[in-house]
Amino acid sequence: MSELNLTFFILLGYAQAHWFVITIYIIGALGLNNVAWTQKGRFFQSKLVEQTLMGFGVMFVLLFLTIPWLTGSSLFLMGYWLDWVLLFIMATGYSLASLVWMYPIIRFYHVFKPTETK
């Protein structure tokens, strides 16, 4: 129980320390999705969802390879199995979080991309 309490407050503290980034993320996500919602056509389209999932995959691989380096460490220092678990969780979490920006951006691209001339 006390471990859960501690984990909660560690995460809360971490979020408070990064409040600026989190605020930008939320405002960006709300703004992008709001605008995307008002564009013509259905909001969810299977082709766009597919492309977003591919984007998720690319993001996951990128993050998996770079997070240790971004935290001042290196993939070569990951000697403990829990390191890999943590890295997997972090890469998955951040990739999932990126979806709320990625989907509306991909949708914009399709709405505004120049129509091909035959």
Next chain:
Amino acid sequence: MTSMYKVSTIGRRKFLVGGATALAAASSLNAINVRANESSVRIVIVGSGAAGISLANRLSRALKNAKIIIVDRKETHYYWPGLTLVATGAWPKSKVLDRNSRFLPSQVDWVKEMVINFNPEVNRVETDTGRQIEYDYLIVASGVEYNYRSIEGLDIEAFGQNGLASVYHSPDVAALSWNAIKQYSQTGGDAIFTLPSTPVRCAGVPLQMAFLTIDRLKQNGGFGQANLNFYSANQNVFGLPWFNQFILDRFKEDGMQVGLETELSAVDIGARKASFKKADGQIFTQDYDLLHVVPPMRAPSSVRYSDLAWQEGNMRGWLAVDKDTLQHVKYSNVFGCGDVNGTSRGKTAATVKMSVPIVVENLLAVIANEEPTASFNGYTSCPLLTKFGAAMLIEFDYNGTLVSTFPFIDPYKESWLGWVMKEQLLKPTYLQMLKGNV
């Protein structure tokens, strides 16, 4: 089937008895809280560091009618655990500085003066302006005093130049120390790391400074020309045997010579020479290009020369508290918390985190005329950074028994997880501790 039934009934009975005991304990604790909460006592906390602020937050929540006074002139809050990263160039100094006013609850009175005298016989402290502050209950949380002066020839103003470094003094000196370490990591030469015979804050720090300097030497090209020495005034470099051996082995791999029972006694800053005294009294002098000084530490003089200090034994001068209840051994209305305590282990923020709730619970009991029953196990912890990007999470109690907060983390393993904890998560946790949440 029968045996299974037996097991399950015993289990259920045990569960019920256990539950009833827990309920009884909780309700008696609640009664203590209610009685304590009703009283309008006057509590003085000396020191607004990690322990003082955390106590102020918890007590002001628990005792709505109490008058809580915190005494300390210092307005800037130092996040001490970050200094290791400042002194090795990983963090800017600004990351370890904050304002105490941000963390102190508004209903706490803050007297911006220093205590110079404790008069526990008459329940009073005297500050350096001559003000007398009376109390019903006192908590001493005034940390440690660095005794750089006991090292002959050492001048605090000289840190950062002439290869002189020390992570401990302050954020300013830690940042200056990085200048000295950076320069050394490019050129190599003779380096000396020291560990005094007194208790030190976070015993892993002197070792971390050695490990991280080695890493910087490897990154910046000076490693090939480096001649490394670690002098410990004790019979080991770390208190737990397995980790002591691990560190010695790692030092050996990197060519670090280790001298035990050898204490830094004098420095000639201009000539870059350090003198050491061995246990048999022999003195020798050695040249250096980098000297990392860990100062001898003691309780602040106001405690040391007061009736509150242990008068004899190896903890002489430190606050005389019972190691389990953290209540003063002579004055039952006085408690101690943090580095100032004269207990066998634990001068870390992790110790503060675990002991603040014990002090609060026992103080509430005493206010409610009960016996203090909450017992502290001496928990201490220091993430041992072995290089940039890897650390070991070592947590142990008074007996040196490993006690992991998260049992699935193996303390014997160097890990990136440990590094993430220290570099990314320790500061947010520390700030939550100040607010009295963890």
